[in-house]
Each structure stands twice: as C-alpha cells, then as structure tokens.
C-alpha cells in the first residue's frame with residue numbers, strides 16, 4: 001500500500017480549534033468562582049454522574065488480618081443498588097484515637113486493591129508491586145494514616161469475567177464496562193468517581209477517621225481517579241497524582257492505544273488536564289512525573305510541565321502557590337513517594 005489516508009492530523013486540528021472551551025483563564029476571584037462552578041457542572045454531566053443511583057451503603061467487615069504494624073480489614077460497601085465494592089482498610093496497630101485518612105485507588109495491572117494494599121500472595125502481583133513501587137497504601141499506613149484501598153469496577157474482585165491463570169488477576173474489564181455503560185450515558189471514569197464519592201461517605205462513618213482530613217493518592221489509573229474525585233469534591237483535602245498528568249493531545253489522542261477508561265465523550269471540548277486540576281485549588285496538590293514515563297508522549301516531560309503551568313496559575317490567583325508542587329524524577333511509570341509522604345504530613349497533620 002503506497003499511502004495511508006489517516007485521520008490523526010485532522011483530529012489534532014479539531015482539538016486545537018474546538019478544545020478547552022472552559023479552560024482556566026480567570027483573572028479575579030469572582031471569575032474563578034463562576035468558572036469553577038461551570039466546569040464542575042460540565043464534568044459531572046460528561047462523566048454521567050446524574051445517571052448513577054444512590055443506595056444505602058450496607059457496609060460490612062468480612063475479615064481482619066494482622067499484618068506487620070497494621071491490621072488489614074476487608075470491607076464490602078454497596079455503591080449503587082446491587083453494585084458491591086470490596087475494599088481494604090489498613091489501620092495502624094498503634095493507633096490511639098483518630099488519624100487522617102488516605103484513599104489509595106489503584107491503576108491498571110495491579111490486581112485491583114491488592115497492589116496498593118501490598119498483598120503479595122500471587123507472584124504476578126508481587127512482581128508488579130516491585131516494578132511500580134505499587135504498595136503506596138502500605139507506605140501510607142506505615143506513616144500512621146488510616147488507608148482505604150478499593151477495587152475499581154472492572155478490576156480485582158470486580159472483573160466481569162474470571163479465568164484460571166494467576167496472571168489474569170492483573171487483567172481488567174474497562175473495555176467491557178465502557179461498551180456496556182457508554183450507550184447508557186455512564187462512563188468508566190464516572191463509575192470510578194461515583195464509587196469514590198460513596199467511599200468518602202464511608203470514611204466519615206469510620207471511628208478511626210472521624211473529623212480528620214482526607215487525602216487521595218494514586219498512580220496511573222489511580223491518578224486518573226484522584227484527579228476526577230479531587231476536582232469535584234472538596235472533602236478531598238489534598239491530593240497526589242502520580243503518572244497521570246499530561247496534555248491530552250500528545251498522551252491520549254496521539255497515544256490512542258490507551259485503555260478505554262481514559263476516554264470521556266466530549267471532555268476535550270471543555271478542558272485539558274491542567275484545567276481540571278485547577279479545580280483542586282486552593283487545596284494542596286502534588287504531581288509526581290517521571291522523565292522517562294512513555295505515557296507523557298513524544299515530547300516527554302514538556303507535555304507534563306505545560307499542564308502544570310495551567311494549574312499553577314489557579315494557585316497563583318488564589319495566593320497559595322506553595323500548595324502546588326511537582327516532583328519530577330528520573331524513572332519510568334512508577335509511584336515515587338519520595339516527596340509525597342512528607343507532603344501529606346505537611347498538609348494533613350496540622
């Protein structure tokens with residue numbers, strides 16, 4: 001075949017011409033408040049959150065395992081009628097009274113909650129934890145936080161199909177969920193965000209965390225979940241987004257082989273990631289970005305820094321530039337954690 005008649009150049013042109021209609025460009029507080037309300041309402045609509053059905057949580061603790069320095073409870077909560085979310089709650093053994101809460105959603109290839117919660121019984125999970133420094137839930141409980149590690153829909157115990165091989169534990173059902181949900185007006189990112197909103201309700205019922213601040217941290221798809229949740233709900237007092245912060249043109253349009261869960265119909269017409277993260281201001285936000293992360297796209301870290309500059313302008317407008325930080329490090333698509341936990345201590349333990 002001598003020539004391909006491709007569409008990418010045209011679609012990039014359409015993104016540049018039609019994209020970011022609700023970009024962050026406020027120059028005073030009144031504009032910022034109006035913009036924040038408008039973009040949040042748009043995002044809720046595009047995620048399909050109005051389509052989800054509230055229900056009683058019917059929470060139940062199904063097991064409690066003593067680990068090194070902490071107890072790991074397995075809990076089930078109902079997030080929509082008949083939709084069960086299993087999660088682990090990691091509680092410091094020495095905890096007296098209460099401690100701040102950390103939500104630790106996972107990304108792909110994690111076995112769902114197993115990797116953040118450091119459950120290494122399956123060799124494939126142990127290996128992914130080693131490769132990605134993936135047990136950030138355990139790292140947080142070791143710092144004295146009460147940690148919540150949920151299974152996102154499509155992962156771990158919430159996959160749509162089971163196969164026998166141990167490696168299949170790392171699989172996900174994002175594609176099937178997208179195909180079933182999108183024609184019903186429900187996105188995968190919306191499903192995950194909804195379930196985390198219910199998890200925030202659950203955190204408020206736990207005696208170990210009552211009245212305490214709540215943070216959300218996550219790598220990759222866990223960063224995706226952190227981004228949407230923190231942008232929409234101010235109960236998230238601070239956030240760490242790792243390996244999931246870049247301009248969509250390079251990283252999701254050009255890298256179009258990314259998983260279906262990244263794609264929300266009409267979203268790019270309204271906002272890029274830097275605009276969405278600007279909704280988190282003035283709450284503290286740390287971005288972890290690795291120089292060699294291939295998901296940054298062909299221009300590498302420049303594609304991250306450009307989005308950070310958009311977000312930083314919101315923090316500047318609000319006079320709180322010290323609450324936005326970037327941890328750029330040499331490495332691949334991994335949780336870094338070097339700055340992150342000092343960052344959490346700084347904002348959650350005041």
Ligand SMILES: [Zn+2]
Pocket residue numbers: 108172174175259260261262
């Ligand atoms: Zn996915």
